[in-house]
Amino acid sequence: xxxxxxxxxxxxxxxxxxxxxxxxxxxxxxxxxxxxxxxxxxxxxxxxxxxxxxxxxxxxxxxxxxxxxxxxxxxxxxxxxxxxxxxxxxxxxxxxxxxxxxxxxxxxxxxxxxxxxxxxxxxxxxxxxxxxxxxxxxxxxxxxxxxxxxxxxxxxxxxxxxxxxxxxxxxxxxxxxxxxxxxxxxxxxxxxxxxxxxxxxxxxxxxxxxxxxxxxxxxxxxxxxxxxxxxxxxxxxxxxxxxxxxxxxxxxxxxxxxx
Numbered sequence: 722x723x724x725x726x727x728x729x730x731x732x733x734x735x736x737x738x739x740x741x742x743x744x745x746x747x748x749x750x751x752x753x754x755x756x757x758x759x760x761x762x763x764x765x766x767x768x769x770x771x772x773x774x775x776x777x778x779x780x781x782x783x784x785x786x787x788x789x790x791x792x793x794x795x796x797x798x799x800x801x802x803x804x805x806x807x808x809x810x811x812x813x814x815x816x817x818x819x820x821x822x823x824x825x826x827x828x829x830x831x832x833x834x835x836x837x838x839x840x841x842x843x844x845x846x847x848x849x850x851x852x853x854x855x856x857x858x859x860x861x862x863x864x865x866x867x868x869x870x871x872x873x874x875x876x877x878x879x880x881x882x883x884x885x886x887x888x889x890x891x892x893x894x895x896x897x898x899x900x901x902x903x904x905x906x907x908x909x910x911x912x913x914x915x916x917x918x919x920x921x922x923x924x925x926x927x928x929x930x931x932x933x934x935x936x937x938x939x940x941x942x943x944x945x946x947x948x949x950x951x952x953x954x955x956x957x958x959x960x961x962x963x964x965x966x967x968x969x970x971x972x973x974x975x976x977x978x979x980x
Contacts, residue, residue, distance in 0.1 A: 722791075722833050722834070722835045722836075723799065723802045723803050723806055723833060723834050723835075724806065724811075724831060724832070724833050725802060725806065725811065725812035725815045725832045725833060725834060726811055726812060726815035726816060726818070726819055726829075726831065726832040727811065727830065727831055728787070728819060728828075728829070728830040728831070729830075730781075730783075730785060730787075730830060731781050731782070731783055731785070733781050733782065734779045734780065734781050734787075734789065734830070734831055735779065735780055735781065736777045736778075736779055736789050736791070737777060737778040737779060737780060738777065738778055739775065739776065739777050739778075740776045740777060740778055740788060740827075741776060743775065746774065746775060746776045749776070749825070749827070750769050750774055752825065753769065753818065753821045753822060753825060754766050754769045754770065756821050756824075757769070757817060757818070757821060760817075762814065762817040763938065764813070764814040765814035765815070765817040765818050765821075767814075768812075768814045768815065768818065769818065772792035772794060772798075772834065773792055773793065774790050774791065774792045775790070775791055775792065776788055776789070776790055776827070776829075777789050777791065779830065779831060785830075787828055787829070787830035787831070788822075788827055788828055788829045788830065789829070789830070789831045789832075789833065790818070790819075790822070790829045790831070790832045790833075791831075791832070791833045791834065791835060792833075792834050792835070793834070793835050793836070793837035794834045794835070794836070794837055795837055795839075796836065796839070798834070799834060799835075799836050799837075802834055812832075815832040818832060819832060867880065869883070870883075872895055872896075873896060874895065874896065875896070876925075876959075877963075878925060878959050878962050878963045879895070879896070879911060879925065881962060881963060881966040882911075882912065882923065882925065882962050882966045882969060882970065883895055883912070884966065885966035885967045885969065885970040886912065886914065886923075886970055888967070888970075889970060889974065891914055891915070891916055891974075892914070892915040892916075893912055893913065893914050893915075894912070894913040894914075895911070895912055896909060896910075896911065896912075897909070897910065897913055899913070899946075901945055901949065902949055908942070908945070908946075910922045910923075910924060910946070911923060911924050911925050912924075914973070914977065916974060916977050916978070917977075917978070919952040919953070919977050919980055920950065920951050920952055921951065921952055921953035921954070921955065921973065921976070921977040921980070922946055922951055922953070922954045922955070923955055923957065923969075923970075923973050924954070924955070924956045924957070925956075925957060925958075925959050925962050926956050926957070926958060926959065927958045927959035927960060939956070942954075952977060952980040953973075953976050953977045953980045955972075955973050955976050957969045957972075957973070
């Protein structure tokens with residue numbers, strides 16, 4: 722278990738019974754996310770949207786009474802948070818989440834993630850020695866992981882674009898983790914493409930795994946990448962990427978050529 726946030730008091734705790742039925746917890750967290758959106762706490766909103774949080778009572782040896790917000794996560798997400806907490810000590814978006822929950826009458830002293838058990842596939846012993854190689858954290862709620870050509874993808878739309886890029890003989894990095902100029906500041910572009918000495922990013926927006934950002938978020942994301950040396954940051958709709966991946970790649974290469 723990794724503690725993402727801890728309020729004042731002893732650091733040890735035991736989880737007890739659930740406070741509410743899960744449907745009621747989901748309604749509560751939806752209301753909390755709406756407040757966080759209004760207040761501009763976008764990372765906190767993404768955190769609530771990306772994990773299946775549950776709400777339980779908690780106690781400790783001092784018989785304190787409080788609540789624990791906790792979520793099961795996949796191995797790679799768990800490891801990402803473990804490394805983050807080992808250096809940062811806490812996960813900043815969870816501070817805003819705990820504050821809003823208390824404002825709504827639910828005193829959450831701990832926000833934690835726990836390792837979700839994985840069902841062993843047939844012949845898992847052989848598969849365990851051949852992991853896929855790209856690095857995306859896959860932190861979206863219910864995010865599927867599609868293995869293709871020894872790599873991980875979130876959607877079949879990504880695979881169509883990947884195939885179109887490969888046909889052009891380009892150097893590409895699908896779903897890498899980009900370190901944005903400082904420790905633990907990560908982004909996950911869909912594709913990083915190198916072409917004639919230039920670096921471009923091709924993003925897909927508009928399906929379940931590529932939700933559109935607000936104009937301000939989109940502008941800030943583009944600004945961050947271009948400030949760090951990316952020549953072109955282009956966004957294409959998921960529907961077009963599915964129906965015309967070759968055309969998308971051709972338009973992207975033209976933009977990269979003109980940059």
